[in-house]
Amino acid sequence: MIRPFRDEVARYGEYSKAGEFVYDHPFQWGSKRTGPDLARIGGKYPDSWHYNHMMDPQSMSPGSIMPSYAWLLENSIDTASTPAKIRAMQTLGVPYPAGYADLANKDLMAQADVIRASLKGDKIRSAANKEIIAVIAYLQRMGRDIKAAPKTEETAAKDKAGQSVMGN
Numbered sequence: 001m002i003r004p005f006r007d008e009v010a011r012y013g014e015y016s017k018a019g020e021f022v023y024d025h026p027f028q029w030g031s032k033r034t035g036p037d038l039a040r041i042g043g044k045y046p047d048s049w050h051y052n053h054m055m056d057p058q059s060m061s062p063g064s065i066m067p068s069y070a071w072l073l074e075n076s077i078d079t080a081s082t083p084a085k086i087r088a089m090q091t092l093g094v095p096y097p098a099g100y101a102d103l104a105n106k107d108l109m110a111q112a113d114v115i116r117a118s119l120k121g122d123k124i125r126s127a128a129n130k131e132i133i134a135v136i137a138y139l140q141r142m143g144r145d146i147k148a149a150p151k152t153e154e155t156a157a158k159d160k161a162g163q164s165v166m167g168n
């Protein structure tokens with residue numbers, strides 16, 4: 001999570017808000033970090049950058065101490081457990097619509113296919129069911145809630161008046 005310190009906001013963007021983590025079970029805040037904060041990594045790099053970076057971090061960031069996660073390219077995800085995972089989240093209060101557990105894998109594959117196609121556009125071939133695709137989907141989602149927030153009349157008016165729309 002990006003702390004409300006000037007140096008962190010300058011480096012990573014808007015500091016993290018509690019509401020951005022309200023549906024995380026368990027939440028992913030840590031007490032130590034080695035690499036950069038990833039809370040707003042979504043959209044910073046193309047999918048192919050993440051693919052190459054997880055396979056061989058030094059190829060994208062010369063001198064990086066990050067270890068390779070090359071097995072993500074080989075391992076397949078277990079979609080048989082998706083409905084049970086959605087149901088578990090529903091019992092914890094995540095507001096998936098009723099019956100969504102049985103539809104989730106369809107959304108999962110549609111999303112995976114978009115990433116597979118974008119990789120293909122950068123000359124990388126991957127099956128849509130590999131773990132790397134799921135990790136890329138996750139990374140590209142990080143921190144997007146605030147950026148993607150649709151304008152309301154109130155936030156549009158504040159925008160016009162030059163006030164912060166992020167709140168304090």
Ligand code: HEM
Nearest residue numbers: 034035036038041044057058061064065066067069135139
């Ligand atoms: C699943 C685990 C991991 C993921 C998904 C991940 C992802 C990333 C991403 C996306 C970046 C680029 C950040 C940016 O440019 O804004 C990055 C950078 C970095 N990570 Fe990781 N990382 C993981 C594990 C680790 C581990 C275990 C270490 C250290 C032991 C590490 C150390 C670093 C360092 C030093 C950088 C900055 C240099 C670079 O871009 O490679 N990471 N990581």
